[in-house]
Amino acid sequence: MATRLDIDTVSPQLARLARGLKLGANSMLVTLFGDVVAPRPQALWLGSLIHLAAPFGINDRLVRTATFRLAADDWLSATRLGRRSYYGLSEAGLQRVTHAGKRIYAGEAAQWDGRWTLVLVRGDARATLRQQLKRELLWEGFGAIAPGVFAHPRADASSLREILTAAKALDYVAVMEAASLAAFSLEPLQVLMQQTFRLGDVAAAWQALLRRFSPLLDSAAGLAPVDAFFLRALLLHEYRRVLLRDPDLPEVLLPADWPGRTARMMCRDMYTALLDASEDYLHATVETADGPLQGARRELRKRFGAGTARPAGQPAA
Structure with missing residues (x-):
């Protein structure tokens, strides 16, 4: 694979989505490693990480600092081959993103047993x-x-x-x-949950996410590869940020109009629509310590409890 250091240009419409968002280098790299690397544990070349982070306004100096800090905090493990540095998830880092991924990519929850x-x-x-x-x-x-x-x-x-x-x-x-004992009302528990977990603040965060991303749902499947990757990563980054504030309460403890339900469905549908083009971009862009990026489409399609077939004429990875 040819070395790539030139930065692909994201369309202005997509680039505007990041306005007003706090895209820290550490947290953005955790999103990328959790979404892209965890399904195929490989070590990515530092130059590829710099390339992937650039459209989010994260420069090479910030990427280098972030990878050093994440390695020090046992999120990443570093490998050096010749003059190149490669970063993969450490055992502890893989455990963390796998645990978080069970929530992030979960399908419909099973009936709560109380x-x-x-x-x-x-x-x-x-x-x-x-x-x-x-x-x-x-x-x-x-x-x-x-x-x-x-x-x-x-x-x-x-x-x-x-x-x-x-x-x-x-x-x-x-x-x-x-x-809970059946002889007692659930209402105090519902109020306690709203107070303890600040459900009003979480609901407002879900509504903000829907306002930012849902207008692009219908056009997501037709985006260019670089735009599809950018939207996929940005969507997952913001979805993860809100989801990890959400206590994941059972339906019976949530308000009837809880926006988290709509946000989960929107994220599932958009992720599915973006998957093939964004994966094409990653395979054309990323270099790893052991060669090309491994294919993982089958596993990725299982996320959010959804699965879609690749359009006819396009090979599965």
């Missing part, structure tokens, strides 16, 4: 451990309902055990199940 998973952190746990657990549990979708008390209505037990094991916290945490 049970909660509670995680209670011992009061004598050291401050650094408590902070680490809070960060990892919030990333996993738990809500902090009180100091040292986290709750999730649909927790993945294996993911939770991996988090606690990696943090060496099994001796400092109690994990319990809870359920």
Whole structure:
């Protein structure tokens, strides 16, 4: 594959979508690694990362600094081949984006059984451990309902055990199940959820995302490859940002007009429409430590619980 350092131009209409957004280098690279690299664990050439980040206003200096910091924080692992540096997800980084991906790319949730998973952190746990657990549990979708008390209505037990094991916290945490008693009203719990999780703020963030991206849904399938990649990455970046603030409450605990439902469907439909053209762009642009970017379309099409066939005449990757 030929080396590419020239920057492809995103159409002005698409470029305007990024106005007013805070696109930090660290968080944007986490989005790219979680969406592009996680399905095919490869190490990307630093020059390719610089190329992919440029349309978002992130220059080469910021990319170099961000990759260094993410490697220091055990998100990325660095490999050097000759004079080139390559970055892939570390074991811990892959675990984090895989856990987050279960929420980001989830399809329709199963019927809630009314049970909660509670995680209670011992009061004598050291401050650094408590902070680490809070960060990892919030990333996993738990809500902090009180100091040292986290709750999730649909927790993945294996993911939770991996988090606690990696943090060496099994001796400092109690994990319990809870359920509402049928004899008592759900209304206080609904109010508590709205207050604890600031559902009004989350709803406003979902509505802002819909206003920004939904006008492009009908035209998404016809975009040029560079525009399709730009829109896919930007959409996922903002969707992830809002979703990780959303407590992922069951329907019975949400307002009837909850905009998160509409936002999830919009993101699913747009991601599906953008997938083939954006993947074509990535395969033409990205260099890895072991050659071309691997094909992952089959796995990517399973995201959001949706799957579409590639148009006739186009080969599957």
